[in-house]
Amino acid sequence: MHAADMPNARPLGTDPWGPKPAQRLSGTRIMVYASLFVIAVYYLIPLWVMVATSLKGMPEIRLGAIFAPPVEVTFEPWVKAWSQACTGLTCEGLATGFWNSVIILIPSVVASVAIASLSGYVFAQWRFKGSETFFMLLMVGAFIPHQVMIYPMVMLLAQVGLYGSLWGLIIVHTLFGLPLNTLLFRNYFASLPEEIFKAARVDGAGFWRIFFKIMLPLSLPIAVVSMILQVTGIWNDFLFGVIFTTPSNYPMTVQLNNIVNTVQGVKEYNVNMAATILTGLVPLTVYLVSGRLFVRGIAAGAVKG
């Protein structure tokens, strides 16, 4: 066959030329986009209903059109949810719960990430006699259902006089976060070249200097993952919040439940929706801000660990 017989054939010794061939919308591609669209809508509709309802007044809600946009936008439900809604006996809104949650969250996240990174570093690089067994025990801890440990934990905290206080809950959150986060850090540190650790030892760095100057700066991706897991886990916790604290110390999730599940009076759907969104705002923000780092950190652990 000669080149002249094929109109599209490229003469020998020339570069490709001409317009870029148009990418045809293939059947597979249509399927992919269609399913993605359906899934996106499926997840977005509840959010839309929540936002729309929270901006409506009660008369408008009684009309029953839950998908309709608000005709008369009002922020009153949001204000009420934050500062006036009744959570049991008091009617001070979610604000106290929010601040309780913040007070619980910050020390628990800082402590659990700090301790997990340190113990992960030890398990990965300072193996001692029996460290493997010790690590296995810790992993068992990660897979035992939390409910099993609640009663002993209550007894333990009552013994030391921390039961019902915020500090008791902080300790519980820190402890329960350790197994999984230690595993994350250990796998990440184990994936770093061992020779870096050896080089640092030859350079005269000791246990703490290697940790703070070499390992910790290198662990940023996994530290972000660990932090996000802890922030969302602790913020969304309900069970421990109910069990280990007293009403004045209830975290936001528990107070949200108390607002939404009030059995007396009119059900204020708009206030409930606003309160729910307010409660979910913290984990949502964390995901949006650090989503990119989160994915990178997960991938780093998955590929090399």
Place this chain on the structure above:
Amino acid sequence: MTDQTISVSTRNLSLGYGAVTVLRDLSIDIGKGEFLVLLGSSGCGKSTLLNCIAGLAEPTEGQVFIGDRNVTWLEPAERGIGMVFQSYALYPQMTVRGNLEFGLKNARTPRDEIDRRVARAAEILQIGPLLDRKPAQLSGGQRQRVAIGRALVRDVDVFLFDEPLSNLDAKLRSSLRVELKRLHQQLGSTTMIYVTHDQVEAMTLADRIAIMKDGRIQQLGTPDEVYGRPSTLYVAQFIGSPSMNILKGLVADGAFITGDLKVPLDGYRFVAAAPSQREVRFGIRPEHVAIGREADAAPLSLQAHVELVEPLGSDKLIWTRVAGEAFCVRADGRLPVAAGETVRIGIDASAASLFDAETEARV
């Protein structure tokens, strides 16, 4: 260890992990300013020995001396060593300067002294323009230079290299090899211990080579010695490429006999008295076999059928068969010879090696 000329020595060093023994009763003395290469295939214990000297692995038994100190229980940093790793092991988050300074800062070296030493190392290794870059911005060769610099600034008497050139491409490897040798000359009295599996690196760099197998040193000698008079069959076959031709046979009546071939052993230097009626392995390197006109002058000459020719440019490898064994002859690249032809080859025992068939030791 009062001997001033000895820089590093190990005494009866053993190391095992459970059932696996990595080092066996290993003793070696390394002279001040010597370039010693630990050579062996993977798993022979060469890196473990280096790690024991560095203090990064703890021997099960035995002791390590550096200078006149027993350092067996000292931390790596207290041993007066610098170390260069195969993967460079630079601290990724620090600049080149940060990498060089890290060890000195750990030792609380005064600021002006740090600057002086970093400047000197940067000058010797020509990495001055790279000082403010991060390791990720450097090429492989530059990274390894920084890694050497990190050992250099420590101002130590002993350098340890763990396969430092293995991650580099062939061209860079040979140029850095020359630089390393030059650095060794420049530093004068610095002892260098260098682990590699590459025999070219070993031959070109070493003052002495220690060839290791199964946690033991098979032979310790100059490159000429390990090449010319290998002390075991393993060393004979490990050193040299293509490796030494080995013929199975018998020593009897002052000759090596295999099949109907008889090589007179008049010119061979026996280690002890010449054995008689002993099973041996007769080894001769491809480059020590005479070919063509010179073959007739050899004590034994024979006709050989050419099975294969590998031209290397300057040389030609001619594969034949002698007494049923594959037999390689290195000839001048211009020698006209092709597969299927017959050539005349000559074997002279004076360049050969004889090994006991059972102990595999040189006889």
